[in-house]
Amino acid sequence: MDALRDALGSWRREPAHYLPLARSSNASTVFDFPPSSLDDPEKRQRRRSRSGSASAGLAAARRRSASLDDDSRDQSPSRLVDADPSSPVDHPHWSRRHRHVLAVVLAIAAFAGVYSLTTPEVLEKARTTVGKGWDRVTGGHFSSTASKESHYFPSSDELPPGASTWEPACSPSTWSSGNWTPLDPPLRPHTSIWDASPDFHAGACAQNWHRGAWYLGVVPPGTEPGVEGEAQADGQWPMSGYRRRAAGYRWQAGSETCQAEVEQPWLAREGDEEDEGTVKLLQDLVDRGAWLIYGDSLSEQQFFSLSCALYPHVRAVWPYPSMSEWRQVKEEHLFLLPDSPLVKSGKLRVPEDWDYDGSPLVSHVRTDHGLAPDELISLFETVHAKSAPRAFTALYPNLTSLPPFSPPEALLTDVETFSPSLDYTLQLFLRPSQYRNISTSISPSYAPSTTPPDALEIERQATRSGSYRALIFATGAHFSARHFNLPFKPEGGPNAQIEFFDLALRELLNRFARALESATEEERSGKEVVVRPTTMGHDDCHDAEGPLAEEDEKKSSWWSWPDMWRMNEHGANIVRDFNHPLITWLDISRPTNLRPDAHTNDDCLHLSAGTGVVEGWTHYMAYWLRERAAWLDQGR
Incomplete structure (x- = not known):
C-alpha cells in the first residue's frame, strides 16, 4: 500500500490552469498538462533520478537476459556487498528455478496491486488526494493556489474570503430538518385546483400552453383544471382526491429563523395584496438578474410552478418547437408584464429603460444529463484513452472494465436524449445577447431542420437585454439503462451508471469553472451556479395517505x-471536493423525499405543482440567493 500511495501521490500537482478533460472525441484522447504546472525543479530532478534508475535497471535486465547461463561471470560475494543498494544488481548465479519462483512472486504482487486499486480505501484516496492535482480528470478539485498563480478569479475585489463555506442564518440543512404539518382547517372536498394550490393566488398560470393539467396533477389531462369530482364539458376532467389531499400540508421549517425568513413571507397576504415572498423574488430578479434553470422534466416543473406563482405579473414565451409525443420544450422564458399590478402600483421598482420583451426573469433550458449526446459519447471515450493514468481508472473501475462501444454511438439506447450542448447554455448564462446555436448532432429533435430561422430570431430577441444571476442545475433521473447501454445493479450497489454520472458531473463542474474563468469581470459579476439534488420517486405512491416523518430509502x-x-x-x-467559491451544492431534498403523497396522478416520480413541494425549492433558493448577495455586498 505504501508503494501504491507513493504512486498515487506522484499525481498530486497544483495546476496553473484548468485543463480540458478531452481534446478529441476519439479513443486516442490525449491527457496533457501545461509544463509550468508539473511541480518545482527539485521534484523534477527527483523524477529524472528515478527515470535514470529505471533506465539502468532496464539495461541490466537486458544484460541478464542475454547471459543468464554464462558461468564465467564474476560471482564473488564482494561484488554484492559493495554494490549500491539503490542500483540494480545482476545475479548471474540464479538458476532457472529461481527465476521461475521470482516470476510467480512478481505476478502475484502485480495482481494484488491491480486488485487493490478497486478497494474502497484506494478509491477514496484517489478521490480526495489525486483529485486535488488532476482536476480535469480525477477529483475535479478547485485549487486556490493555482488560481492565484494563473490570475484566476475571484480576486479579493470580486469575492470575499470564505465564499466556499458561507451559509446564511437559515442553512439548507436547518431548513430541511422540519416537517410537513396539516392545514387547519383542512381543504374541503370538491374544492377547486386553485384552492388546492395555495401559492397560486391568481387562479391561472403564465405557461398555459403545455402539459398544464399534468403539472397540476389533474388526470386524465384536460384543457383546464376543474373542481374535484365534478363532471366537465369539452373533455375537461376533475382534480383527484389524491391531489387534493396532497395540498393539505405546509412545510414547517426546522427553526424559528427559517420559518420567519424563508416560509412566512410567502404566507402573509392581506386581501388581494400580493404576498411578501413574491414581491421580494420579483424585485431580486429585476435588480440582481434572472434564474436560468437547467435540467430535465423535474426542473421543468419548477419553471411551470414559477409561472403560476408569479402570475399575473409575468408572461411566458417558448421560442422553439416542442419535441416528441410528450411535447417537451427546448427552452422557455418568463417576462415581466408592464401592466402587472405590482408595476402599476409602484410596489415593484423597475428601471425606466427596462426591456420587457428582451429581459427574461426566469428561463428553463431542457437537458436530460447536462451534456448533449455527442458530448456524452466523447466523455465515455476518455475512460479508454491510452494515456489515461491509473489514478483516473481507479475512480471508474466499472466503466474502464467495459470494452469500447463500436460504433461509439452504441453507448446510447434508442431513447432520445434531449439536450443542447453545454456551451449553448453557458453562452446564454454569461452572454445572453450574443449568438448561440441550439442544434446538435445525433438527437433528431435538435437537428437544424427543427429550428427554423424565425425561431432563432425569436430566441435572439427574447434575450437581447438579458442578465442572469443564477444557473440552477439538476440531473440524475436519466442516468439509467433507459438511456445508456451500461450495466447496473438494481439493488443500488456500485455500477457503471453511477460512475458515468460521477464522470459527467465532474466534467460539468470543470466546464462551469472554465466558462467563469474565461468570462470578463462584468460577465461573471454576481453569478452563482447552484446544483440541486435530483428528486426521488416513491413506490406505490398513490397508496400513500400523507407525508413521511423521516426519509425512507x-x-x-x-x-x-x-x-x-x-x-x-x-x-x-463531488461538488464539495471541487470547492469552487461560485458553485454550490444546495441540499434541500429532504422535504421532497418525505412526500410520497404529492406526485402526479400518472407516475410516482414527478411532483404535482401547487402542493408546496416544488414551491419549497423556490422559497429556499430565493432566500439563499438574496442572503448570499447581501453578504457579498458587505464583503466588497
Whole structure:
C-alpha cells in the first residue's frame, strides 16, 4: 500500500490552469498538462533520478537476459556487498528455478496491486488526494493556489474570503430538518385546483400552453383544471382526491429563523395584496438578474410552478418547437408584464429603460444529463484513452472494465436524449445577447431542420437585454439503462451508471469553472451556479395517505431510484471536493423525499405543482440567493 500511495501521490500537482478533460472525441484522447504546472525543479530532478534508475535497471535486465547461463561471470560475494543498494544488481548465479519462483512472486504482487486499486480505501484516496492535482480528470478539485498563480478569479475585489463555506442564518440543512404539518382547517372536498394550490393566488398560470393539467396533477389531462369530482364539458376532467389531499400540508421549517425568513413571507397576504415572498423574488430578479434553470422534466416543473406563482405579473414565451409525443420544450422564458399590478402600483421598482420583451426573469433550458449526446459519447471515450493514468481508472473501475462501444454511438439506447450542448447554455448564462446555436448532432429533435430561422430570431430577441444571476442545475433521473447501454445493479450497489454520472458531473463542474474563468469581470459579476439534488420517486405512491416523518430509502426501490440516492450522495461529495467559491451544492431534498403523497396522478416520480413541494425549492433558493448577495455586498 505504501508503494501504491507513493504512486498515487506522484499525481498530486497544483495546476496553473484548468485543463480540458478531452481534446478529441476519439479513443486516442490525449491527457496533457501545461509544463509550468508539473511541480518545482527539485521534484523534477527527483523524477529524472528515478527515470535514470529505471533506465539502468532496464539495461541490466537486458544484460541478464542475454547471459543468464554464462558461468564465467564474476560471482564473488564482494561484488554484492559493495554494490549500491539503490542500483540494480545482476545475479548471474540464479538458476532457472529461481527465476521461475521470482516470476510467480512478481505476478502475484502485480495482481494484488491491480486488485487493490478497486478497494474502497484506494478509491477514496484517489478521490480526495489525486483529485486535488488532476482536476480535469480525477477529483475535479478547485485549487486556490493555482488560481492565484494563473490570475484566476475571484480576486479579493470580486469575492470575499470564505465564499466556499458561507451559509446564511437559515442553512439548507436547518431548513430541511422540519416537517410537513396539516392545514387547519383542512381543504374541503370538491374544492377547486386553485384552492388546492395555495401559492397560486391568481387562479391561472403564465405557461398555459403545455402539459398544464399534468403539472397540476389533474388526470386524465384536460384543457383546464376543474373542481374535484365534478363532471366537465369539452373533455375537461376533475382534480383527484389524491391531489387534493396532497395540498393539505405546509412545510414547517426546522427553526424559528427559517420559518420567519424563508416560509412566512410567502404566507402573509392581506386581501388581494400580493404576498411578501413574491414581491421580494420579483424585485431580486429585476435588480440582481434572472434564474436560468437547467435540467430535465423535474426542473421543468419548477419553471411551470414559477409561472403560476408569479402570475399575473409575468408572461411566458417558448421560442422553439416542442419535441416528441410528450411535447417537451427546448427552452422557455418568463417576462415581466408592464401592466402587472405590482408595476402599476409602484410596489415593484423597475428601471425606466427596462426591456420587457428582451429581459427574461426566469428561463428553463431542457437537458436530460447536462451534456448533449455527442458530448456524452466523447466523455465515455476518455475512460479508454491510452494515456489515461491509473489514478483516473481507479475512480471508474466499472466503466474502464467495459470494452469500447463500436460504433461509439452504441453507448446510447434508442431513447432520445434531449439536450443542447453545454456551451449553448453557458453562452446564454454569461452572454445572453450574443449568438448561440441550439442544434446538435445525433438527437433528431435538435437537428437544424427543427429550428427554423424565425425561431432563432425569436430566441435572439427574447434575450437581447438579458442578465442572469443564477444557473440552477439538476440531473440524475436519466442516468439509467433507459438511456445508456451500461450495466447496473438494481439493488443500488456500485455500477457503471453511477460512475458515468460521477464522470459527467465532474466534467460539468470543470466546464462551469472554465466558462467563469474565461468570462470578463462584468460577465461573471454576481453569478452563482447552484446544483440541486435530483428528486426521488416513491413506490406505490398513490397508496400513500400523507407525508413521511423521516426519509425512507426502502420506499424508493423501483426502476433506477436506488441509484438516484447514490447519485445524490456522490454529487454532494463531488461538488464539495471541487470547492469552487461560485458553485454550490444546495441540499434541500429532504422535504421532497418525505412526500410520497404529492406526485402526479400518472407516475410516482414527478411532483404535482401547487402542493408546496416544488414551491419549497423556490422559497429556499430565493432566500439563499438574496442572503448570499447581501453578504457579498458587505464583503466588497
